[in-house]
Each structure stands twice: as C-alpha cells, then as structure tokens.
Amino acid sequence: xxxxxxxxxxxxxxxxxxxxxxxxxxxxxxxxxxxxxxxxxxxxxxxxxxxxxxxxxxxxxxxxxxxxxxxxxxxxxxxxxxxxxxxxxxxxxxxxxxxxxxxxxxxxxxxxxxxxxxxxxxxxxxxxxxxxxxxxxxxxxxxxxxxxxxxxxxxxxxxxxxxxxxxxxxxxxxxxxxxxxxxxxxxxxxxxxxxxxxxxxxxxxxxxxxxxxxxxxxxxxxxxxxxxxxxxxxxxxxxxxxxxxxxxxxxxxxxxxxxxxxxxxxxxxxxxxxxxxxxxxxxxxxxxxxxxxxxxxxx
Numbered sequence: 124x125x126x127x128x129x130x131x132x133x134x135x136x137x138x139x140x141x142x143x144x145x146x147x148x149x150x151x152x153x154x155x156x157x158x159x160x161x162x163x164x165x166x167x168x169x170x171x172x173x174x175x176x177x178x179x180x181x182x183x184x185x186x187x188x189x190x191x192x193x194x195x196x197x198x199x200x201x202x203x204x205x206x207x208x209x210x211x212x213x214x215x216x217x218x219x220x221x222x223x224x225x226x227x228x229x230x231x232x233x234x235x236x237x238x239x240x241x242x243x244x245x246x247x248x249x250x251x252x253x254x255x256x257x258x259x260x261x262x263x264x265x266x267x268x269x270x271x272x273x274x275x276x277x278x279x280x281x282x283x284x285x286x287x288x289x290x291x292x293x294x295x296x297x298x299x300x301x302x303x304x305x306x307x308x309x310x311x312x313x314x315x316x317x318x319x320x321x322x323x324x325x326x327x328x329x330x331x332x333x334x335x336x337x338x339x340x341x342x343x344x345x346x347x348x349x350x351x352x353x354x355x356x357x358x359x360x361x362x363x364x365x366x367x368x369x370x371x372x373x374x375x376x377x378x379x380x381x382x383x384x385x386x387x388x389x390x391x392x393x394x395x396x397x398x399x400x401x402x403x404x405x406x407x408x409x410x411x412x413x414x415x416x417x418x419x420x421x422x
Contacts, residue, residue, distance in 0.1 A: 125267055128201055132261035135194040139223075139254040140403065142191045145184035146230075146247055147399040150304045151392060157181030162231045163189075188227060195219050195257060202260050209263055211414060219256035226250045244301035248294060251403060255410040262411065276361060276419040283416055285350035289343065290409040296343050297402060299336040308332040309390055315383050340382065347375045363415065367408055374405040 149155055157177035158165035165171040165182050199216035206212050226249040229242070278286075303309055311329035312318035318325050318334055325331045347368075354368035378401040385394045 124201075124205060125264075128198075128205060128264050128267075129261075131194070131198055131201065132257075132264045135191070135198045136254075136258050136261045138187065138191045138194055139250075139257045140400075141187050142184075143247070143250050143254055143403050144396055144399060145187050146250060147304070147396055148392075149181055149184050150301075151390070151395050152177065152180055154178075154180040154184075158185070188230070192223060192227065195223050195253070198257065198260060202264065206263060206267065209266075211259065211417075212263055215256045215260045215263070219253050219260060222249050222253035222256065226253065241302070243305045244298055247301040247399070248297050251294075251297060251406050254403060255407050258407045259410055259414055262414075276363075276415060278361075278364065278416055278419050279357070281353060282350075282358070282364065285346070285353065286409065286412040286416055289346055289350060290406070290413060292339075292343055292346065293402070293406055293409060296336070296339045297406070299332075299339045300398075300402070303332055303336045306332050309385065309395075312337075313386065315386055337382075340379065344375050344379055347371055364412070367412060371405060371408050374401050374408065377401045378405065 149157075154177040157175065157179070158171065158181045159167075161167045163185065165178060165185070171178055171182070199220050202212050203216050226246055229246050229249065306329060308329040311327070311333040312325070316337070317323040318330050322330075325334045351368040351372040354364050358364040358368075378398065381394050381398040381401060385391065385398055388394055
C-alpha cells in the first residue's frame, strides 16, 4: 500500500499541476466560452459538434479537472487512513478537496452566469492552494520510510518572518497576475521596465493593471533575494532551508525572465504558460517552508 500511495500522490500532484496550466491556457487562448453557457456538458452535448479549437481546450480542461477531483478525493481518503497519525495529514486532505471543489464551482458559475474579472482572478489562486495541499501530502507520504526530524531544525525569527511574509505576499502577486490575464492587460505595456517608450508611467486602466503587477512582482523578487541571502549566510548546516531558498531564488528568476519574454514575444503561449508554472512551483516550495516551521514550533 505504501508504494501505491506514493504512486497515487505523484500522479495526483502532476495532474493538479496540469489543472493549473489548463486554467491558464483557457484564459490565455480566450477559450472560456468554448463550451458556451453549458456545464458540465459542452454546448449541451457530451461530445460537442463542431469541435473548434476553443471547444477542445475548454473541454480538455474540464476533463482534466474532473480526473483531478477523483484523484484528490482518493488520495485524501487513503492518506487519512494510512498516515492520519501525522499532524498535518488531515488538514491537508481537507484543504485539497475543499479548494478543488471551490475552484470547480467558481469555474462553473463563470460559465453559466458569468463573473467579474475580479472574481475570476481568484480562480487560479484557489487552484494553487489545492495544488500546494496535494504537494505537501505527497511529501508527507514520502516521509513514511524516512521521516524528517523536525526537532533538528533551528529556524530563527528573521527566517520565519521571510517565510510567512513572502507566502502571503506571493498570493497577492498571483492575484495581480491573474487579474492581468482576465482583464486582457498582458500587452498593455509593450516595454520593459517602463510602460512604453512614450509614457514611462501608466495612463489607462489596463496600463495601471499591468504596471501594478510588475511592481508587485519586482518587490517579491527583491524580497526572495534577501531571504535567499539570509539562508545562504545563516543556514548552511540546514540543507532543507539552504537548498530550498536557492531553488526559490532560481524559480523567481525564471518567473521574472519568462514574464519579460512574454511581453517581448507578444504573448507567446509557451512562455505565458511557463510564467504560470514557475509561480506555482514557487508557491509549493514556500508552502513546504511553512509546514517545516510549524513542525519546529510544535517540536
């Protein structure tokens, strides 16, 4: 059963990542109405006709999300049963299922009744919490053979401030990025770092949305650089924190580069999806830091 549980957790984590990428793909390709105002059917049919590109993208996202629902439910039940003695298991199991259902309901409501851009921007962030919960469940399952010793961690107040502060602020950055996509503001400012060669500062609504996200992203980049420097200087003997922050730094650099390349490439789809991928992985790393810190505090 341990081997099966590990296999299930890895598969579920990847499928949840596909759900995140699929949602970003739907938004970036304008395929949210690919199945019309029909849900869970597509144009009132199981297999719609004709099959346009937008319909295929939206229908595929629904199928992946539905598959993720069954996998997350199975993983949560089995984790509760076999590793429920671990303090974090039951909470993570509940969070993963709850937020997956919540994001599905928001998506369905947007299709049937429509939603404002401000509400739709929450969709990605809610899916992100579900993904992070599944990822942490996976890490817990892989600790069955060799449990991480929380008592060996000695995390100071400064590092705790960085971890909790950055993960909360990263959620704000995620929301502003999703708001950029849903308001079609991705190319409102064709220049980097300023809005345009003519106007350094934003003058229209879409430009303010785009530059607001850039400012938020720049601040988290600086903050993660500072936290990484603190980890390298003070946590060389604690490999999880040391290498974890180096990974976080690499991810935020890739996030920044992909964001700039999205602008220069005029919204290249693969670059745009990689932009969503890097922030998802970064949020997962930060979530793991939070779990380790709560363990230390309880040890």
